[in-house]
Every structure is written in structure tokens, then in C-alpha cells.
Amino acid sequence: MKLIDSIKKDFNTMTLVLIPVAIAINVVIGQIVVLLRLPVYLDSIGTVLVGAICGPWAGALTGTLSNIIWGLLIDPNAFPWFPVALFIGFVSGWCARFGLFRTWWGVIITGFLVAITAAVVSTPIAVYLYGGITASGSSFITAFLLQTGRDLVTAVLSTNFLVEPVDKIATALLAYAIIRGLSRRYLMRFPRAENVLPAESKK
Amino acid sequence: MVERLSFYLERSSPLHRLNPTTKLVVAFTLILVAFLGPGLLLPSLIFLLILTPLSFVGQVGREFLRTTVRLLLPLFAFLFVMQSLFYPGGKTVLFGFWIFSVKLEGVRFAFLTATRVLVMVSSFLLLLFTTHPGVLLLDLTQRGLPASVAYILASTLQIIPQMQAKAATILDAQRSRGLDTSGSLGRRIRALLPLVGPLVFGSLVDVEERAIAIEARGFRSSRPKTSLVEIEDRPLERALRWLCLLAIILALGSRLWP
Known part of the structure; x- marks a missing residue:
């Protein structure tokens, strides 16, 4: 019962109002990145942000609903990938709870852990639904690894380990930059604000 | 967009x-x-x-x-x-x-x-x-989808077009001040922050006000809510x-x- 109570505490009104904005941030920044033709996705900044200041459960919900919205509005191919987004929010929430969102190097570690999780979770989806080859350019690496004799799961997993860290570390750093730009008074209204305030300002 | x-x-x-x-x-x-x-x-x-x-x-x-x-x-x-x-x-x-x-x-x-x-x-x-996404959400809420999840989805569907419009304005404004959005990779990476910054902080400012507004309208009330729209469900379905x-x-x- 303690767990359920602590989850409920994370979902205060501020959290519920922040989540739609965070999802919109995911979608719109994702589109700006496409417009600028950058070699990353950066489509989960809002998810990491919610995970950090509202806790892992709110982050997981943000990620899941983010993919549902992406599927509703832009491309139904996004639906089956929702577990990846769920774990991105969940892991970044736990990293923040262990204090990794107080320093910039902690944030890089967070990005790396999120990337590892995303790589592991997306591998079975890519393998079972798409046979390992998706529409993204990184599938060339997968094909190359297949040619050198790796089996499908190893090839997809290694590809993900290669491409995820850059994207997720950049995502985490941008979310951190946003948090640093918000006032302390504003942050304190969110349930897990103590996760992100610098160590010296803690009581 | x-x-x-x-x-x-x-x-x-x-x-x-x-x-x-x-x-x-x-x-x-x-x-x-x-x-x-x-x-x-x-x-x-x-x-x-x-x-x-x-x-x-x-x-x-x-x-x-x-x-x-x-x-x-x-x-x-x-x-x-x-x-x-x-x-x-x-x-x-x-x-x-x-x-x-x-x-x-x-x-x-x-x-x-x-x-x-x-x-x-x-x-x-x-x-x-x-x-219609709104009708689907309403029907799912009446079948037991938590109202907060329905609120998040419905509210996101409204916010995204507003934010896309805001992003287009910011893009035009920064370009007219000479921001390079189509040069080399390094220049395009540097163009990201001036676009993302104003967009994100502008949207986050509204959050607090909206939270107070919906709380004042009984958002957290746990009593069953009635609905204006009835959605048909036939035995055949x-x-x-x-x-x-x-x-x-x-x-x-x-x-x-x-």
C-alpha cells in the first residue's frame, strides 16, 4: 500500500497538467529536429523531464501516451514501440531519484543508462515485428552485421547499442538544461523537485 | 509541420x-x-x-x-x-x-x-x-479508462497544434534575425537551442495557471461524472x-x- 500511496503522490494536478505539455514538447521538438535534418531523434526530452521532476511512474505514463499520440497524429507505426518510451521515462525517473540529475556528469550517466535500456527493450520489437529491419538509416549497420555472420538478435542489439547513446545523452542533457532554466519556486510545485535541486541547496 | x-x-x-x-x-x-x-x-x-x-x-x-x-x-x-x-x-x-x-x-x-x-x-x-479521437476517449472513459488519462490525451491533442503554430512563429522570427537553419551540420546543431528554448519555456509557464484553473473546476473530485453526450452501443456490436x-x-x- 505504501507503493501505491507514493505513486498517487507523484500524480498531483501539476503533474497531470505538465504531462500534456511534455508530450507536445516531444512531438514538436521531434519535428524541429527533422526540419533541421539532425542525425538524432530527440523525441523524448519531455518524457525525461517528467521522469526527473515528477518521478518514474509519471515518466513512464508520459512515454507511453507520447507514443499513442504520435500514432494518433502522425504515424501508426509508433504504437508498437510504446514500451521503449515507457522505459525511457521510468529509468530516467529512477536515475533522478538516485540523485543523478543534480550534476551534468550525472545526467550523462542517466542518458547512457536510458540508452542501454532503450536498446534492450526495442530489440525484441524490431526483431519480432519488423524482422530486424526498420525504416531508419541505422538498419544498414544491422544488415552489415548480418552479413558478417551475426545472428539477427545480436545484430539488432549491437546496432542499437551503437546508435542509442548519442541520442539519449543529448536528450538527457537538453532536459537538464530546461530544468536549470526553471525557477526554484516553479520546480518546487512538482512532486519530485528535490530530485533535481543541486546538492548544496538541500536542507 | x-x-x-x-x-x-x-x-x-x-x-x-x-x-x-x-x-x-x-x-x-x-x-x-x-x-x-x-x-x-x-x-x-x-x-x-x-x-x-x-x-x-x-x-x-x-x-x-x-x-x-x-x-x-x-x-x-x-x-x-x-x-x-x-x-x-x-x-x-x-x-x-x-x-x-x-x-x-x-x-x-x-x-x-x-x-x-x-x-x-x-x-x-x-x-x-x-x-473522432474525442468520441473514442469519451467512450473509453465511460468504460473505465481513468479520467486523468483521458484528460492528458485530450489536452495533448489541443496543445500540439498550438505549439506547432508557436514553433513556426519562433522559426520565422529567428530566421529573420539571421539564424541559419540549412547550413552545415555544426550550424544546424547550433540552431537547435534558439528554437527549442523559447518554445519550451513559453509552454511551461502556462502549466501552473492551468493547474489552478482545473482544480478550481473540481478536477480532483472523485464523484462519478455525468456526460452530455451519449454513445450508442447495440447488442449486435x-x-x-x-x-x-x-x-x-x-x-x-x-x-x-x-
Whole structure:
């Protein structure tokens, strides 16, 4: 019962109002990145942000609903990938709870852990639904690894380990930059604000 | 940037009048049967004999086919080239050129994967073309989806177009001040912050005000809420949904005991 109570505490009104904005941030920044033709996705900044200041459960919900919205509005191919987004929010929430969102190097570690999780979770989806080859350019690496004799799961997993860290570390750093730009008074209204305030300002 | 709010097209067809949950259940059933069911041709038959005729019943046939092709053609082209050349364990060589050889097993695998993805994407598309997202959310809320989840989804659908408009304004403003959005990679990376910063902080400022506003309107009240709109649900549709469950069980059975 303690767990359920602590989850409920994370979902205060501020959290519920922040989540739609965070999802919109995911979608719109994702589109700006496409417009600028950058070699990353950066489509989960809002998810990491919610995970950090509202806790892992709110982050997981943000990620899941983010993919549902992406599927509703832009491309139904996004639906089956929702577990990846769920774990991105969940892991970044736990990293923040262990204090990794107080320093910039902690944030890089967070990005790396999120990337590892995303790589592991997306591998079975890519393998079972798409046979390992998706529409993204990184599938060339997968094909190359297949040619050198790796089996499908190893090839997809290694590809993900290669491409995820850059994207997720950049995502985490941008979310951190946003948090640093918000006032302390504003942050304190969110349930897990103590996760992100610098160590010296803690009581 | 996307201007429309969703894929929904307003028509008066029998498909539009169906209960949203029925359509959702049918979509999930077709996808599960396509992925679990036996045979190489099953997914393509589902698309040709069920989804395409249904889209014409729903009077969205042309848009349905056009959007399906637009969303899936690049993936399919890629899939066929990569799988027919690089599918591991392919033995039967169909034809070869230079250092490449096209293998039958790869082509078969690409066909099966492509048609399964086709069923997955197109059944969701058909649902979205014929169902207003608000009505679907309302129906799911009346069937027990938590009101907070419905609020988040409905509110996001409203915020995204506003934010896209804001992003377009910021983009124009920064470009007119000389921001380079099409130069080298380094310049494009540097263009990201001046675009993202104003957008994000501007949107986050509204959060606090909106939280106070909805709290003042009884958002956190736990009493049952009444609704202005009634959504029809006929006994025939209930029967159809049970039939869907049966189809899923059959498909699962065919996978577990071949």
C-alpha cells in the first residue's frame, strides 16, 4: 500500500497538467529536429523531464501516451514501440531519484543508462515485428552485421547499442538544461523537485 | 509541420456510426490474427478482403489507400531490398548480380513481414479515419479508462497544434534575425537551442495557471461524472466483440498447436 500511496503522490494536478505539455514538447521538438535534418531523434526530452521532476511512474505514463499520440497524429507505426518510451521515462525517473540529475556528469550517466535500456527493450520489437529491419538509416549497420555472420538478435542489439547513446545523452542533457532554466519556486510545485535541486541547496 | 488535428474525416457512413470501442477491438483482433495466424497469405488477405472493402464502406477508401502507401512505401522498399539480400539462412538463390544474390527465403520473409506491418498500420488508420479521437476517449472513459488519462490525451491533442503554430512563429522570427537553419551540420546543431528554448519555456509557464484553473473546476473530485453526450452501443456490436475474442483465441491456438 505504501507503493501505491507514493505513486498517487507523484500524480498531483501539476503533474497531470505538465504531462500534456511534455508530450507536445516531444512531438514538436521531434519535428524541429527533422526540419533541421539532425542525425538524432530527440523525441523524448519531455518524457525525461517528467521522469526527473515528477518521478518514474509519471515518466513512464508520459512515454507511453507520447507514443499513442504520435500514432494518433502522425504515424501508426509508433504504437508498437510504446514500451521503449515507457522505459525511457521510468529509468530516467529512477536515475533522478538516485540523485543523478543534480550534476551534468550525472545526467550523462542517466542518458547512457536510458540508452542501454532503450536498446534492450526495442530489440525484441524490431526483431519480432519488423524482422530486424526498420525504416531508419541505422538498419544498414544491422544488415552489415548480418552479413558478417551475426545472428539477427545480436545484430539488432549491437546496432542499437551503437546508435542509442548519442541520442539519449543529448536528450538527457537538453532536459537538464530546461530544468536549470526553471525557477526554484516553479520546480518546487512538482512532486519530485528535490530530485533535481543541486546538492548544496538541500536542507 | 502538420496542420490537421488527426486523421479523422467527417462522413456519414455505417462505419462512422459504429461504437468506437467496437472498432478498436476489431482493429486489435485483425492485427493479432495477422501476426499469430498461419499461412503466408493470411495478412495480405486480411488487407485485401476485409480492410480495403471496409474503408470504402466508411467512404474513406481513397484517403485510406493513399495514406497507407505514403506511410509504408519507403519502409517496404527498404525491407524488400535488405531482406532479400541479407536474410540469414537463405539458400535458394533466385538470381544474382555482382557480389549480391537475391534469395527466395528472404523474399518470402520480407513479404510476410511487410504484409503484417501493413495490417497493423492500416487497421489503425481505418479506425482513426472513421473515429473522432474525442468520441473514442469519451467512450473509453465511460468504460473505465481513468479520467486523468483521458484528460492528458485530450489536452495533448489541443496543445500540439498550438505549439506547432508557436514553433513556426519562433522559426520565422529567428530566421529573420539571421539564424541559419540549412547550413552545415555544426550550424544546424547550433540552431537547435534558439528554437527549442523559447518554445519550451513559453509552454511551461502556462502549466501552473492551468493547474489552478482545473482544480478550481473540481478536477480532483472523485464523484462519478455525468456526460452530455451519449454513445450508442447495440447488442449486435457486443456480440461482434465476443466473436473477435474467439478469433484471437483461434489464431493463438493455431500458433500453439500447429
